[in-house]
Amino acid sequence: MRTVGVEEELLLVDPDTGEPKALSAAVLTRAVQEDPGQDLFQLEVFGQMLEFATRPHTDMADLGADVVRSRKEAARLAGEVGCAVAALATCPVPVTGALTPNDRYRWMAEQYGIATQDWLVCGCHAHVAVESDEEGVAVLDRLRPWLPVLRALSANSPYWQGRDTGYVSFRSRLWSRCPSAGPTELFGSPARYHGQVADMLASGVILDQGMVYFDARLSAKYPTVEIRVADVCLRAETTMLLATLARALVETAARDWRAGRPAPDHSVSLLRLAAWHAAHTGLDRELLDPVTMRPRPAPEVVRTLLEHSGEALADSGDTALAEEAVDELLHRGTGAREQLRLMERTGSLREVVTECVRRTQG
Template structure:
């Protein structure tokens, strides 16, 4: 089976007020004291954020256990310096992001101006192993129509700067303001993909290949396809669901490529509409059908994703787990729905953040 690894970005907040705290450097120093060679926790663009990364796993139960351990360890380290971690894709409270000290981040702030502040958002990136760049690009070409469904399932960012945005995933709308973010056209081959990335870097608009922020891309440092559309998920079990579906999509796309089946030739403009619709409504209303690109109830579109990946899910032994997780998510609602329900109950965005600290750890 293909291996899967996950990167999650978390907010660092005050445990009582929910206010973001610029404490990532202190937390990383504390982590290095415990384990000088640790590679689980990393600095992010802003000091109020922390990234965690799992090791590659073949079995979803192992991945779920590692995500839970990483979140628990992040919470312990945060507690030792007087803060807490929250798996929120945007900060519900008003905040002025504090840029982390790093030459790369200073370059971004100078190049992209105030749009850099819009990247104070937390995503979940899923890495799925591929056998070669050629297979990886074939997968990228065939994943495109299905990525908005993952966005809808992971939606966890309804609030921004103290207000309800009307979106389930406002993070994705903020992220899309970057010059290289979003869906891509068909590449056709690894050589064509490499030429496109080289041309983008040569334009001078971005610094290097690491700033090619496609919705899905070949990872810069690993032999993986990196799927980047998802919000960080409030609950760890949703992260596992997203990772499981991502692997099934990669495997299905690779099988289609080997069988000589062409990718769907949707235009980027239509893919942007599908992405916008997923960000707007999450699972609450309609999504655009990945094949027909026409409105369809969200539950039916999720069912179409399960049908499309059925053979891959069966092959990895994940069918029953995914079906159960999807049913639970459709019943419980996304992280965005949970946040809005918390606000309705408490009347306080601060209480929303504080409660989400608890939900982050299960």
């Protein structure tokens, strides 16, 4: 069975006011003081962000427990230095990012100018194991039309800089300003994939392979396909659903490749429209159907994803988990919908942030 792990980026905020706090270095120092060999937490581009990465797991319940445990540990360490963690993909209240003092991040700030400030955003990346680069590239080619559905399921960023954006995943719109971000064309082979990455590096527009910000890519560190479209999810159970569906989609894509079924040949232009549509309305209205690229009610499209990956879900024993989690998410709404309801009730974005601090830990 394929392993899957996740990386989550969390926002550091004042627990009482909801104001972002640039204390990630202090949190990391605290973690290293307790365990010099710790590799759970790391810094991100801005000091108001903290990242953690789970271990790879084959059992989804174990992965979910790992996410919850990591969030609680992040909250404990943050509390000891005077802040709290919130699983918010954008900061609802006004903020100016405090750049982490790092040569790589300084290069980004100099290269991309004011756009860099827009990247104080928090995502969730799922790493699913693949057997080889050949299998990995075949999977990337077949995942492309399904990634906007994962974005819709994870949507958790309706507010930014004190404003209602009119999107449910505005994080993805901000991130799309990065020159290497977004959907990709069909690669067809590892040689073509690695050739394109080499050409991008040679252009000088990006600094290193870590800045190849495709919606899904071969990991430079691990033998995995890394799916990068999701907002960080407000609730840990949504993260577990995302990882479950990511693994099922990867397994389904690999089986289709081995069976000789061709990858869907949707243009990058259509995939960009699907990505925008998912970021705009999420599960609230329509999504573009991954097969036809025509609008359909979002719940129907999510059910289509479950049907498409149904054999893989059944073989991993995750069918009931996925179906129940989808039903709950469609009933309760995404993190974006929860934020919007909180704002309607309280009239205060600061209250939205402080309540999301509580929901981050369940």
